[in-house]
Amino acid sequence: MKWKIGEHRPDRRRLLRLLGRAFVYAGTALFSVGLMGRRGLAAAIPALAGTGYDWTKHRWGFGIDATRCIGCLRCVEACKTENGVSRDAHHFRTWVERYVYLKGEKAPRIDSQADPGNIAASGSETEYRFDNRYRDAKVEKAFFVPKLCNQCEHPPCVQVCPVGATFRTPDGVVLIDHDYCIGCQYCVQACPYGARSFNPKHEVTDKCTWCYHRITRGLKPACVEACPVDARIFGDQNDPESPISRFIRENRVQVLQPAMGTSPNVFYVGIEKEVV
Amino acid sequence: MEALFDAAPFTGYVFPNETVIPWSLMIVIYPYITGLVAGSFTVATFYHVFGVPRFRPVARFALLTSLSFMVFVPVPLLLHLGHPERSMNVLLTPHLTSAFAAFGFFATFYVVLVSLEIWFAYRENIVAWAQERKGLLGLFYRVLSLGSYEISPNTKAYDAKWLKALAVTGIVGAHGLHGYVGFVFGSLKSREWWGSDLMPVIFLVSAITSGIAILIVLYVVTSRVRKVPVDLDCLKGMAYMLWGFLIFTTVLEFLEFTNMIYKGREGIETIVAMAIGPLGFSLGVLQMGFAVIAFFIMTYFMWRSTQDRQMVIGVTISALLMLVSVFAMRWNVVIGGQELSKTLQGLLSFHAPLLGREGLLTMLMVFALPFGLLWVLTRLLPPWVPKPDHVLSR
Structure with missing residues (x-):
């Protein structure tokens, strides 16, 4: 058959139309399978299996009373044990910072339990301690600031995840589906608070979940449980009489880096403007 | 036993989790290779869309170069991923608020487009x-x-007709692709060194600079290997382009840095300490210094307006300097951004590992791959055209 390029030939057009349709259908099918897969994974959180827990009925919140914290680091220890976090000085779901204002100095000196000096004092990366470096200094003011995931209302980490492996639950906790995470670490970059770390063994991102497996069973997070001075307060913001609701109501609370627009759900009392 | 991670030493205060630097060499080479794609495609479009005849000798070679690099753009990303076997999740369940989610679609679209363009x-x-x-x-x-x-x-x-239509689409695609790479960094508010509105633009123009530079180097080298004289008119055209984009890039980079210093927001002391400290050599010498030297060499040859062997040498040296300069820029953005702590109270120092999945050796290998493919492609589809007919234009 004589046919010139640029002229339409009916049978070819039919074939093209068919191919086009097949492409669209296949694409839609793949896309929906993917979406369904994702929905399924999000709903089947192992921590929730068989608990009868309804995540639409709670709104969890966390408080830190820095005036109470004594820097004993039992919270860090409890968290590592409870959640199987790598026992080294570079992976933490929660940590404690020390702010020390020395006489004659404008800016505070800041360190955490992961500081080499503190590791030397404890003798091991798996034991946590603040050293006594300020014993002979003239300290004007000092306090400890426990840190953990802020479970933001507008979490930048969730925004940047390319596959939707990390998500915010209706009760306000940001979780990671470790079986779906591709390990790109974009979320680690996006968190302004340094709350995320990369699990080098499983090659996926790790973060504080406020011990989701415990709170959905009516228990407190491990760090709250371990704190000997009640510096960590936890509860349901939907319940006006819960410890966290009272903490927020009875104190002038603040959040970290409010200019980031993340709306954190960890509320602090007794910290200075220098707290990072 | 080999350590599972490298911990970076630091000064001042950094968050404990920051001591393992998340993005290393693979994320340095990724935007670099992507940039070469965008830049070499731009040169091709100057012939195919804007109809500048002096670019004819390199137009098809530029397309092959663009494709060769583009095919390998996903490689560093896959090497970086903790679970590369799950990478298809990005295509199957793209999380549309993520800048990275678009990558797979962008890359696929672009490879198909350039392949079609080459075919026509x-x-x-x-x-x-x-x-x-x-x-x-x-x-x-x-x-x-x-x-x-x-x-x-x-x-x-x-x-x-198709060649032109595809090239027009390709201009949008190539530049969109690279602007988007800049957005990956520029859209992060958590990193002071990255979160800038200018970032996508700077990435884009420096990408074009590097793409023209690599074409110049490849064209001159391959001409020598083929024992054919360099088409001076064509080289000069590329030199003009390189010169222009070099000025544009350097001015933008300078503006951004000045802006940051002038605004002097919280943490500026730490930023300055980083720029003159750990980043001093790669920022001051490699990125800025080399660009300035290239600028003066190029200005001399553009000013002299003669076309001779000296110009070929001068332009090639400038192109090589710009290739290093743009690579240094990628390094300074990606590594520098992470060396500056999110606390803005401390600095980390990154030490590139030699071996390993994300080591220097792997990076060099990843960078060598596109050249291998380009060699194969030029054998299968010889891009060189005989001198002829277009001489009429000038």
């Missing part, structure tokens, strides 16, 4: 080779010809 640019040759060549190679061209050997004014017009 070579159709006449493919038909000729399909009829001349025997054996496996002949079969290859016969398959590539898709069974149509017709070459007539009608088909030529048809091919030209």
Whole structure:
């Protein structure tokens, strides 16, 4: 058959139309399978299996009373044990910072339990301690600031995840589906608070979940449980009489880096403007 | 036992989790390779869309270069991923608020587009080779010809129309692709060194600079290897482009840094300490210094307006300097951004590992791969055109 390029030939057009349709259908099918897969994974959180827990009925919140914290680091220890976090000085779901204002100095000196000096004092990366470096200094003011995931209302980490492996639950906790995470670490970059770390063994991102497996069973997070001075307060913001609701109501609370627009759900009392 | 991670030493206060630097060499080379794609495509479009005849000698070579690099853009990303076997999740369940989610679609679209563009640019040759060549190679061209050997004014017009339409789409695609890479960094508010509105623009123009530079180097080197004289008119055209984009890039980079210093927001002391400290050499010497030297060499040759052997040497040296400068820029953005702590109270120092999945050696290998593919492609689809007909223009 004589046919010139640029002229339409009916049978070819039919074939093209068919191919086009097949492409669209296949694409839609793949896309929906993917979406369904994702929905399924999000709903089947192992921590929730068989608990009868309804995540639409709670709104969890966390408080830190820095005036109470004594820097004993039992919270860090409890968290590592409870959640199987790598026992080294570079992976933490929660940590404690020390702010020390020395006489004659404008800016505070800041360190955490992961500081080499503190590791030397404890003798091991798996034991946590603040050293006594300020014993002979003239300290004007000092306090400890426990840190953990802020479970933001507008979490930048969730925004940047390319596959939707990390998500915010209706009760306000940001979780990671470790079986779906591709390990790109974009979320680690996006968190302004340094709350995320990369699990080098499983090659996926790790973060504080406020011990989701415990709170959905009516228990407190491990760090709250371990704190000997009640510096960590936890509860349901939907319940006006819960410890966290009272903490927020009875104190002038603040959040970290409010200019980031993340709306954190960890509320602090007794910290200075220098707290990072 | 090999350590599972490298911990970076630091000064001042950094968050404990920051001591393992998340993005290393693979994320440095990724935007670099992507940039070469965008830049070399730009040169090709100058011939195919804007109809600048002096670029004819490199137009098809530029397309092959663009494709060779683009094919390997996903490699560093896959090497970086903790679970590369799950990478298809990005295509199956793209989380649309993430800048990274678009990558797979962008990359696929672009590879298809450039391949089509190349096909149309070579159709006449493919038909000729399909009829001349025997054996496996002949079969290859016969398959590539898709069974149509017709070459007539009608088909030529048809091919030209498609070539132009694809190139126009490609301009948007290539530049969109690279602007988007800048957005990956520029959209993060958590990192002071990255979160800038200018970032996508700077990435884009420096990408074009690096793409022109690599074409200049490749063109001069391959001409020597082929023992053919360099088309000075064409080289000069590319030199003009390089010169212009070099100025544009450097001015933008300078503006951004000045802006940051002038605004002097919280943490500026730490930023300055980083720029003159750990980043001093790569920022001051490699990125800025090399660009300035290239600028003066180029200005001299552009000013002198002669076309001779000296110009070839001068322009090639400038192009090499710019290749280093743009690589240093990628390094300074990616590594520098992470060396500056999110606390803005401390600095980390990154030490590139030699071996390992994300080591220096792997990076060099990843960078060498596109050149290998380009060599194969130039064998299969010789891009060089005889001097002829276009000389009329000047």
